[in-house]
Amino acid sequence: MDFNLLAQVLFPNVSETPNDIDRRFPDRVLKAGACVTRIGPSPTGFVHLGNLYNAIIAERLAHQSDGVFYLRIEDTDNKREVEGAVETVINAMAYFGVEFDEGAVVDGDNGSYGPYRQRQRKEIYQVFAKYLVQQGKAYPCFLTAEEIDAIREQQTENKENPGIYGKYAEKSRSLTIEQIKENIAQGKSWVLRYMGVETDEYITVEDAVRGKLEMPRNNMDFVLLKSDGIPTYHFAHVIDDHFMHSTHVIRGEEWLSSLPMHVELFNILGWNQPVYCHTATLMKMEGTSKRKLSKRKDPELALSYYQQEGISQDAVWEFLLTILNSNFEEWRIANPDTDYREFPYSLEKMSISGALVDLDKLRDISKNVICRMSAEQVCEKWLEWCESYNEEFAQLIKKYPERTVSALNVGKGGNKPRKDIETWKQACDFMSFYYDETFEINDEMSAECDDETRKIFFEKYLATYNHEDDSSAWFAKVKELTQELGFAVKPKDFKKNPDMYKGSIVNITNMLRIALTGRANAPDIWEVCHVLGEDIVRKRLEKWL
RNA sequence: GGCCCGUUGGUCAAGCGGUUAAGACACCGGCCUCUCACGCCGGUAACACCAGUUCGAUUCUGGUACGGGUCACCA
DSSP, X not given: OOHHHHHHHHOTTOOOOHHHHHHHSOOOOOOTTOXXXXXXXXXXXXXXXXXXXXXXXXXXXXXXXXXXEEEOBOOOOTTTOOTTHHHHHHHHHHHTTOXXXXXXXXXXXXXXXXXXXXXXXXXXXXXXXXXXXXXXXXXXXXXXXXXXHHHHHXXXXXXXXXXXXXXXXXXXXXXXXXXXXXXXXXXXXXXXXXXXXXXXXXXXXXXXXXXXXXXXXXOXXXXXXXXXSOBOHHHHHHHHHXXXXXXEEEEEGGGGGGHHHHHHHHHHHTOOOOEEEEEOOOEEEETTEEXXXXXXXXXXXXXXXXXXXXXXXHHHHHXXXXXXXXXXXXXHHHOTTSXXXXXXXXXXXXXXXXXXXXXXXXXXXXXXXXXXXXXXXXHHHHHHHHHHHOHHHHHHHHHSHHHHHHHXXXXXXXXXOOOOOSSHHHHHXXXXXXXXXXXXXXXXXXXXXXXXXXXXXXXXXHHHOOTTOOHHHHHHHHHHHHHHTTXXXXXXXXXXXXXXXXXXXXXXXXXXXXXXXXXXXXXXXXXXXXXXXXXXXXXXXXXXX
């Protein structure tokens, strides 16, 4: 077989050579040790947690080393592509604060190693496809889907490994130039397959997170170019990461089993492999066992879920960081006010077994992240979220900016700050009593206070109410009134002698709290009053007269 | 089924031949307290199993079990 002739038959329009491509993408000029990383999402319109998870690793690695972090769109499967999906990915990453130095942008490319959309790199792949044919390492295969199915059936029956390899590849491998020309002339579609070798050798690969991996050398005639001339992931990955000069390939462990193909290609093409980092799969608890997060069943897999729930970007990052690097939490405790970007991320600290996405933990982290922000920051971020997801509150925040900030400031100072807000969505619920527009009575006043005492209480309370009273003066009055009404000023006294009192101060403040906030549990009454202002306070209390 | 990866409390995990086997979340008590939250103190709870190596295995080796991944002209 004349491979050069075959290459010419297969790729008559490809005139460039590997050397030409080589010259187009010279080495990057970076300082020693700089990492070049990327994420390579496929534009299916669905961006999931795992994308962010891997993006964070890649971003950290690159930016901690003064390297380059880029975005490559892996759109080789046009069947799965969804309109506008590239923009979706870019926006989602931007929302979560993942910044690219180079790569695909909404309306094109940014950087000199592009194009960064694989379909636009067709010519590049074809140069190497042609080269591999010339080397006798690749061949056209005209097998139809039906024929392949039949082969697979036979293999299953014989308990052999499925796939096109060895004797199952013979039919295509043994085609003569004339037959190939003939097939092409007839318009038969073909794919380009790698010429696998039958072997029982093992290869070893050093994975940066898993250590030494041993696996059988590839023996498959896997597909390099699909019938539309677009490469499969395997071929595209090798070419792109070589020419874009990725130093580290961060991807999910589902790629582990195809690693031998990639190694094979790097070797055949004479290129150095990047450092592989195969990350653990994010899991979910179902019953008593873990399973992979599923796109259909688990809303929390979608990145959009976190946006909708109003979980702050920082919280998602910190959550992911805690499952990525086991020492992050310790670091956070030691450095409560430091930006998480200063945390020294390391591949060695990565967990290799699948972590479960624990929403409880996320909420806890979120609560602490928000607690660390100033009231103004909280207000700003909350408003930002409301503008997309809760129009009513967006209006309220804008209408009462000062009140909102002072409400958010309640219980903020000191070393035991309140942690009332977990998510922006829940903040709307929590904050609702500060605005007349959303204020409503949700809880019942305690039974110890009958209508009679209630009336008397509010009457007397309002009669002596002075908005200028400081916290202790205010409370002194409450205590006085408590006593007057026959309630115990100290809850403990009531507990000791329940017969001597109608109830305790707890019942009294409960009335006040419900009247003012509509709920039995809320922050400090005096502070709330001073956020609301005298008019609203009086108005809410007068309703009970 | 073949191949690959994994397995410390309910969850995330530290540990890297000798430890009372950290810590965080969740849960349960208690304290603080005008409620709730916060905070503080305390509690329940783990090395999958079986061999081997060793004076000694959670840690090293082998096997078993269980879980996961993958076997496409999808990534």
